Amino acid sequence: MKTHDSPLARKLGAFVALSNSDLGVLSDLFRRRRRFVPRKDMIFEGQTNQSAYVMATGWACSYKLLKTGERQIVDFQIPGDFLGLRSVLFRTSDHNIQPITRVDASELTASDLLSAFQRTPRLATAVLWAASRDEAMVVEHLVGLGRRDAIERMAHFLLELYARLRLVGLADRLDYDCPLSQYMLADALGLSAVHVNRVLRQLRDEGLCTFKNGRVVFDNYDGLVDLAGFDRAYLDHEGPLLA
Amino acid sequence: MKTHDSPLARKLGAFVALSNSDLGVLSDLFRRRRRFVPRKDMIFEGQTNQSAYVMATGWACSYKLLKTGERQIVDFQIPGDFLGLRSVLFRTSDHNIQPITRVDASELTASDLLSAFQRTPRLATAVLWAASRDEAMVVEHLVGLGRRDAIERMAHFLLELYARLRLVGLADRLDYDCPLSQYMLADALGLSAVHVNRVLRQLRDEGLCTFKNGRVVFDNYDGLVDLAGFDRAYLDHEGPLLA
DNA sequence: CGCCCCCTTGAGGAGGGTCAAGTTTTGTGG
DNA sequence: CCACAAAACTTGACCCTCCTCAAGGGGGCG
Numbered sequence: 395m396k397t398h399d400s401p402l403a404r405k406l407g408a409f410v411a412l413s414n415s416d417l418g419v420l421s422d423l424f425r426r427r428r429r430f431v432p433r434k435d436m437i438f439e440g441q442t443n444q445s446a447y448v449m450a451t452g453w454a455c456s457y458k459l460l461k462t463g464e465r466q467i468v469d470f471q472i473p474g475d476f477l478g479l480r481s482v483l484f485r486t487s488d489h490n491i492q493p494i495t496r497v498d499a500s501e502l503t504a505s506d507l508l509s510a511f512q513r514t515p516r517l518a519t520a521v522l523w524a525a526s527r528d529e530a531m532v533v534e535h536l537v538g539l540g541r542r543d544a545i546e547r548m549a550h551f552l553l554e555l556y557a558r559l560r561l562v563g564l565a566d567r568l569d570y571d572c573p574l575s576q577y578m579l580a581d582a583l584g585l586s587a588v589h590v591n592r593v594l595r596q597l598r599d600e601g602l603c604t605f606k607n608g609r610v611v612f613d614n615y616d617g618l619v620d621l622a623g624f625d626r627a628y629l630d631h632e633g634p635l636l637a
Numbered sequence: 638m639k640t641h642d643s644p645l646a647r648k649l650g651a652f653v654a655l656s657n658s659d660l661g662v663l664s665d666l667f668r669r670r671r672r673f674v675p676r677k678d679m680i681f682e683g684q685t686n687q688s689a690y691v692m693a694t695g696w697a698c699s700y701k702l703l704k705t706g707e708r709q710i711v712d713f714q715i716p717g718d719f720l721g722l723r724s725v726l727f728r729t730s731d732h733n734i735q736p737i738t739r740v741d742a743s744e745l746t747a748s749d750l751l752s753a754f755q756r757t758p759r760l761a762t763a764v765l766w767a768a769s770r771d772e773a774m775v776v777e778h779l780v781g782l783g784r785r786d787a788i789e790r791m792a793h794f795l796l797e798l799y800a801r802l803r804l805v806g807l808a809d810r811l812d813y814d815c816p817l818s819q820y821m822l823a824d825a826l827g828l829s830a831v832h833v834n835r836v837l838r839q840l841r842d843e844g845l846c847t848f849k850n851g852r853v854v855f856d857n858y859d860g861l862v863d864l865a866g867f868d869r870a871y872l873d874h875e876g877p878l879l880a
Numbered sequence: 881c882g883c884c885c886c887c888t889t890g891a892g893g894a895g896g897g898t899c900a901a902g903t904t905t906t907g908t909g910g
Numbered sequence: 911c912c913a914c915a916a917a918a919c920t921t922g923a924c925c926c927t928c929c930t931c932a933a934g935g936g937g938g939c940g
Contacts, residue, residue: 440870458776458777458780460780460784460785460866461866461868462866464784465784466779466780466783466784468776468779468780480769480772483765483769484765484766484769488773488776488870488871489776522726522727523727526723526726526727529723529772529775530731532772532775532776532779533701533711533731533732533775534701535779536709536711536775536778536779536782537701537703537709537711539779539782539783539827540709540782540824540825540826540827541703541707541708541709541827542703543927543928544927544928575885575886575887576886576887577885577886581783582783583783584782584783584784585928585929586928586929586930587886587887588888588889588928588929588930588931589927589928589929591887591888591889592888592889592928595888595889623703623704623705625704627683627731628731786895786896787895787896818917818918818919819918819919820917820918828896828897829896829897829898830918830919831896831897831898831899831920831921832895832896832897834919834920834921835896835920835921837919838920838921850905
């Protein structure tokens with residue numbers, strides 16, 4: 395069955411063994427497909443009674459806007475990720491989500507989720523695991539903004555993205571496609587776009603990593619890991635159910 | 638009953654109306670009291686099968702350490718806050734928690750929580766609200782590190798703390814006791830301790846706010862809100878049950 | 881063809897870091 | 911209650927990251 399190969403199934407399956415009936419319940423969640431176009435927000439701050447989504451294809455970002463008009467990107471979402479999982483349980487969204495590429499996503503209501511959880515508690519565990527991992531990524535991002543300099547931040551970011559994409563089968567041995575502009579990287583990493591450009595050039599010049607024309611290539615993976623102080627522990631985060 | 642006045646009951650009660658039986662279930666969670674001393678971590682990274690706690694009195698902080706030895710404080714915990722709520726559902730903790738003052742906290746196991754939730758679903762909703770608010774605070778903190786300068790960051794931080802303390806009855810009209818050292822502020826705000834000192838002096842010199850000898854006093858609250866671009870929306874975050 | 885977005889590079893400046901030295905407050909033991 | 915040590919706070923001088931401003935080039939699309 396095709397949906398058993400969905401990015402979400404792939405991601406959850408890497409940490410919790412899912413039975414065929416778990417997978418069946420999971421694929422039921424994918425019925426209401428919706429499509430979104432780049433640059434038109436799909437969820438925005440202050441909106442109430444918001445749906446949540448599971449990304450099937452495409453990239454998106456969640457962000458907040460300051461009074462001054464500056465933007466801080468909190469996280470990027472890739473296939474298999476949940477969008478707005480928190481806003482479905484609570485009344486209003488506290489952030490915006492904007493597609494970066496064309497996005498296909500399945501819409502979920504709170505009752506879809508709750509009934510799926512009742513049918514298979516193991517799936518509930520897996521979804522909680524995913525939510526916990528998302529939170530761990532936000533915390534790691536915060537640590538980077540507070541205590542890493544520009545080049546370490548960039549290296550760490552590119553490595554994290556690689557690990558996430560591999561998990562859903564979207565990265566090859568040592569490279570991946572990445573539709574993010576230098577402006578988006580700047581807003582995610584708390585830098586100016588100009589400095590992002592310089593940092594990328596430095597990584598290239600030092601033979602560590604090349605990001606050009608929408609593709610990231612690791613020229614020296616170990617060197618990059620070392621520079622970034624990258625430790626995958628916060629991503630692997632074994633699930634509570636192993637069997 | 639005394640526990641009906643606990644900081645946690647006070648906090649949850651501000652957003653979800655809790656019945657007497659809800660409050661009774663809640664107070665059952667406070668049976669196993671434990672005490673911790675400053676500077677000895679109560680939860681640490683990598684530790685498995687960790688308990689969670691509800692703070693009754695005292696202050697603590699959650700933090701991560703970089704390879705280089707630098708520290709980034711992710712959040713502070715005050716009375717009424719949960720500690721390590723995530724680690725109780727998942728196997729290993731991804732951060733450390735250290736008491737700042739003497740801490741009295743009630744230990745909770747996963748089964749304590751789940752059985753309480755079964756007895757009163759409204760309490761489950763309230764706890765989820767609290768967890769969601771904690772996550773919103775982490776996101777707001779991330780935004781500050783990425784896009785606010787030092788003085789805005791400090792102003793925003795002091796205002797957020799004030800709002801949190803008021804909610805549990807630990808702040809007076811325009812001031813509060815605060816046991817945080819300038820070193821801790823530095824590690825939370827992504828600054829050096831020296832610069833924290835200068836920023837505090839600037840706030841004082843400009844007649845906005847005075848932080849001295851463990852006490853924060855707002856000299857010009859509105860001016861500070863304006864400087865910080867502070868918007869309480871992410872804290873108020875109305876619960877899903879109003880009645 | 882022209883516009884818009886994105887990338888690139890240079891020059892100059894500001895915010896915040898580091899180092900260093902001195903002062904005040906807090907905590908501990910006698 | 912005092913003496914002393916350890917933290918915590920304060921301030922100055924200097925410097926480095928990263929920002930801002932500015933200008934130019936490439937590529938995709940209506």
